[in-house]
Amino acid sequence: MVSRSPGKKRSIKKSLERTKRRGKKGKSKAAKGEDSKLSLSPRQKLMLEREATAKRTEVITFVAITLLASGFVGLILTLLLSPKLGLAAGLGLMCLILSFKFQRTALYVFVIYLPFAGTVIYVLGGSNVLQIAKDVFYIPALIGVVQFCRKNKLPIILPKAIKAPLIFAVIVIMMNIMFGNLPDQVTQTGGKWPMVMAVWGIKVLLSYIPLVTCIYYLIRDKRDLLWFLRLQVILILIACGLGLIQFVMLRTGICAGTVGEGVELFRADLDARCFVGGSLLYSPEVGTVRLPGTFVAPWQWAWFLISAVFFSFATTFSDESPFWRTVGLVSMVAVMTMAVVSGQRIALLLVPVSALILAMLTGQVKNLKRFLPIGILLGIILAYLIINNPEIVQAQIQSFINRWEASPPQQFIVGQIQRALREQRGIFGYGVGRATNSARIFGDTVLIETYHPKLIHEIGVLGLMAMLALYTTVTVATFRAYRKTKDKNLRIYAASMWVFVLFISYWPYYYPLDVDPVSVYYWLAAGIILKIPEIEQQEQDKAALLKAGGNLNALSKKARRRQKKNEPTFG
Numbered sequence: 001m002v003s004r005s006p007g008k009k010r011s012i013k014k015s016l017e018r019t020k021r022r023g024k025k026g027k028s029k030a031a032k033g034e035d036s037k038l039s040l041s042p043r044q045k046l047m048l049e050r051e052a053t054a055k056r057t058e059v060i061t062f063v064a065i066t067l068l069a070s071g072f073v074g075l076i077l078t079l080l081l082s083p084k085l086g087l088a089a090g091l092g093l094m095c096l097i098l099s100f101k102f103q104r105t106a107l108y109v110f111v112i113y114l115p116f117a118g119t120v121i122y123v124l125g126g127s128n129v130l131q132i133a134k135d136v137f138y139i140p141a142l143i144g145v146v147q148f149c150r151k152n153k154l155p156i157i158l159p160k161a162i163k164a165p166l167i168f169a170v171i172v173i174m175m176n177i178m179f180g181n182l183p184d185q186v187t188q189t190g191g192k193w194p195m196v197m198a199v200w201g202i203k204v205l206l207s208y209i210p211l212v213t214c215i216y217y218l219i220r221d222k223r224d225l226l227w228f229l230r231l232q233v234i235l236i237l238i239a240c241g242l243g244l245i246q247f248v249m250l251r252t253g254i255c256a257g258t259v260g261e262g263v264e265l266f267r268a269d270l271d272a273r274c275f276v277g278g279s280l281l282y283s284p285e286v287g288t289v290r291l292p293g294t295f296v297a298p299w300q301w302a303w304f305l306i307s308a309v310f311f312s313f314a315t316t317f318s319d320e321s322p323f324w325r326t327v328g329l330v331s332m333v334a335v336m337t338m339a340v341v342s343g344q345r346i347a348l349l350l351v352p353v354s355a356l357i358l359a360m361l362t363g364q365v366k367n368l369k370r371f372l373p374i375g376i377l378l379g380i381i382l383a384y385l386i387i388n389n390p391e392i393v394q395a396q397i398q399s400f401i402n403r404w405e406a407s408p409p410q411q412f413i414v415g416q417i418q419r420a421l422r423e424q425r426g427i428f429g430y431g432v433g434r435a436t437n438s439a440r441i442f443g444d445t446v447l448i449e450t451y452h453p454k455l456i457h458e459i460g461v462l463g464l465m466a467m468l469a470l471y472t473t474v475t476v477a478t479f480r481a482y483r484k485t486k487d488k489n490l491r492i493y494a495a496s497m498w499v500f501v502l503f504i505s506y507w508p509y510y511y512p513l514d515v516d517p518v519s520v521y522y523w524l525a526a527g528i529i530l531k532i533p534e535i536e537q538q539e540q541d542k543a544a545l546l547k548a549g550g551n552l553n554a555l556s557k558k559a560r561r562r563q564k565k566n567e568p569t570f571g
Contacts, residue, residue: 215531477526
């Protein structure tokens with residue numbers, strides 16, 4: 001029992017009584033704010049107003065100076081080099097400075113920017129440097145979270161269970177750099193910058209793991225959780241809307257689509273770029289369509305659609321607002337629509353399958369009748385699109401069948417693993433980044449189309465075991481957090497995110513963990529799951545406070561300790 005002075009007890013008791021009275025009267029937030037203001041003296045009100053004015057002035061001054069400095073740098077580079085480079089440099093510098101100042105906002109901007117990164121990259125000229133532009137928001141936010149954790153003596157690595165496998169993975173990766181990349185750098189084998197490839201390979205493998213911690217501290221309570229997931233649904237709707245406009249422009253001839261002969265009609269090309277995104281393939285006359293949506297490449301768009309199902313499903317069946325549940329359902333239909341018209345075989349297969357698996361695992365099949373009217377309406381829209389674009393759907397199905405018959409996925413995966421094992425040299429791989437497609441600008445890379453053989457080629461069998469141990473630990477830790485959650489709605493959120501983590505952790509076909517957006521969404525989902533049990537406890541404590549009224553003994557000891565500790569939150 002925590003000892004308190006009589007005066008402190010009376011103060012806490014009065015506070016609880018006020019909370020109870022306000023709860024009974026059901027005052028609005030505005031009324032509560034007025035009560036708080038009325039309790040202040042005129043002097044205190046004046047001090048608060050001065051502080052607020054000073055803070056606004058400081059922010060406006062900082063932003064204005066940043067804009068002027070960034071604009072000046074951009075103008076100089078525009079005059080010396082090129083307008084696009086000047087614009088990119090000016091925007092980059094501005095975003096970097098503002099992100100260091102407003103680190104919490106930078107983390108939100110990072111999440112918002114991700115679905116549209118491919119479009120921004122090619123609007124600004126398609127430079128390889130722009131491929132990492134999103135990290136201008138991520139790195140300052142990460143630094144802010146690390147400083148916040150150190151200041152308040154909070155854990156930086158979350159979940160704590162991944163510390164051992166993460167250290168093991170880092171050791172193995174460093175050994176492969178020492179025995180793979182470093183000798184290549186000395187002998188100038190396979191390109192001029194093998195060590196730069198190693199740095200890039202580490203970024204691809206490990207750089208977004210701290211997102212778990214960032215999201216955990218970014219989400220402070222249930223309100224933040226709902227806002228964050230609603231934001232995701234809005235981003236999904238906007239991205240799908242832009243992707244649909246891209247399809248309509250190609251369909252109506254506003255964009256030319258793929259132009260050429262022979263094999264050119266079956267190859268995605270940046271010259272065919274239309275409205276948003278990057279390289280695309282649009283040759284309906286030969287039954288081949290691969291649209292990139294808002295991303296750089298078509299297959300990234302496919303994995304965005306697959307991951308979007310999990311976020312849309314969570315909001316559709318868990319949000320406390322009927323409006324946002326409806327918005328979530330609309331976003332699910334938008335994702336399914338784009339899976340049909342974008343020409344992505346894997347999205348056409350996995351989007352409906354993922355939604356069905358989520359409905360069964362979370363027990364939401366019985367609740368589908370709530371959405372039946374709007375579901376029928378949106379289903380009619382979906383059917384209209386399919387009926388009016390039969391060649392695209394038929395081409396996808398036929399392409400899927402032909403691909404399966406020519407190279408069944410299980411045989412393809414086994415063949416890739418056997419090839420990687422045959423080429424294995426000792427216990428180490430050929431060097432970090434050597435099979436990472438995005439590292440090809442720094443040296444020679446090998447195209448390996450499945451994730452686990454790719455790891456074997458780069459960091460050896462020992463490296464594969466280290467990374468699988470890391471992903472397994474994340475999967476188990478998030479499963480435990482999900483199972484701890486008892487609240488019905490929060491449990492559905494946790495279940496949706498956990499199924500996504502489980503699915504991606506062991507997915508053997510292609511390499512979604514290597515590139516956007518899954519390389520970000522995987523760790524983002526893990527952070528959300530780990531936070532949910534704490535949010536549930538917060539809600540229970542609030543309910544206990546209202547129920548207890550002035551009776552301190554009705555509160556649990558744990559709740560009172562948390563109340564006294566008043567743990568800080570990032571930002």
